[in-house]
Amino acid sequence: MIKLENVTKVFPSKKGKDVTALDDVSISVNKGEIHGVIGYSGAGKSTLIRCVNLLESPSKGKVWIDGTDLTKLSKEKLRQTRQKVGMIFQHFNLLRTASVYDNIAIPLKLLGVPKAEVKERVMKYLDIVDLSEKKDAYPSQLSGGQKQRVAIARALSQEPQVLLSDEATSALDPETTNSILELLLKINAELGITILLITHEMNVIQKICDYVYVIENGNLIEQGSTIELFTKPKQPTTKKFLNTISQRKLSDRLIDELNLEGKVIRLTFLGENTGQPLLSKVTQQFYVEPNILTANIIELKNGIVGNLVVHLIGSEHQVEHSLSFLKEQGVEVEELGVN
Structure with a gap:
């Protein structure tokens, strides 16, 4: 048109x-x-x-x-x-x-x-x-x-x-x-x-x-x-x-401090995944401790998007396995503070 x-x-x-x-x-x-x-x-x-x-x-x-x-x-x-x-x-x-x-x-x-x-x-x-x-x-x-x-x-x-x-x-x-x-x-x-x-x-x-x-x-x-x-x-x-409509932004200083132990991760959930207890499953299966730093759900015209910024605490091996699991579930994973 x-x-x-x-x-x-x-x-x-x-x-x-x-x-x-x-x-x-x-x-x-x-x-x-x-x-x-x-x-x-x-x-x-x-x-x-x-x-x-x-x-x-x-x-x-x-x-x-x-x-x-x-x-x-x-x-x-x-x-x-x-x-x-x-x-x-x-x-x-x-x-x-x-x-x-x-x-x-x-x-x-x-x-x-x-x-x-x-x-x-x-x-x-x-x-x-x-x-x-x-x-x-x-x-x-x-x-x-x-x-x-x-x-x-x-x-x-x-x-x-x-x-x-x-x-x-x-x-x-x-x-x-x-x-x-x-x-x-x-x-x-x-x-x-x-x-x-x-x-x-x-x-x-x-x-x-x-x-x-x-x-x-x-x-x-x-x-x-x-x-x-x-x-x-x-x-x-x-x-x-x-960042103007969702609590996505954390200071670089805070992210660097948290990354000294574990990793700071942005997780983006789409559609039905927004209602799934995936962090609970990660805790139970991979023995990592997730600390939620920011969270929100955004309603779009054609769908729902959920955003979480999480500090995952655990061994490097456990954290990597938990991230692989989340990706397999269709979650977008972004590591923050990684150059």
């Missing part, structure tokens, strides 16, 4: 040194899936998502929506194709002097949608976002979450095949963020809309994404299913993002 093929975006600089915001980036989003792009400020996330509907034209590469290469279209054909792509933003972009109803209706009228159909669509999508009773209210009378719901209804009213989300929850408190994410899941499930979002918040990826891309300095440095990245992160930046 969405495909970026070797996209590079370079911004000219008056100081003489051009800025490469995206460098040979390729992504592919299948119909009906939710993909997320995560990175720190300045990583290139916003440029990437603006290239999807050609709000920014790539310096190199191709952009495909539903099999059509947007970079080859005339202005008129591009305008028509963009109607397949809805977009929501961090700051809502509502008309302050227009009611909720008119904020959704005005773009439809400008597109030439018949009056009767305009009313039908406005009420249909206000109902989907649970704001029917606010149709006569003005933006100043709404909370941040309600404003974002209006923006989502406005995007949906054009009945797109794709929805782009540009940091749509960044200005919202955690509870409101969760409600908006639940709404996006509902839209994806009930309307079949493909969603591509950008964020700097790992909890957004955790809650709704099927697949994730990690971007840094304009480069895609890691990608995979959400479960893969949560269980087997490779890049330091990915691990830093994971």
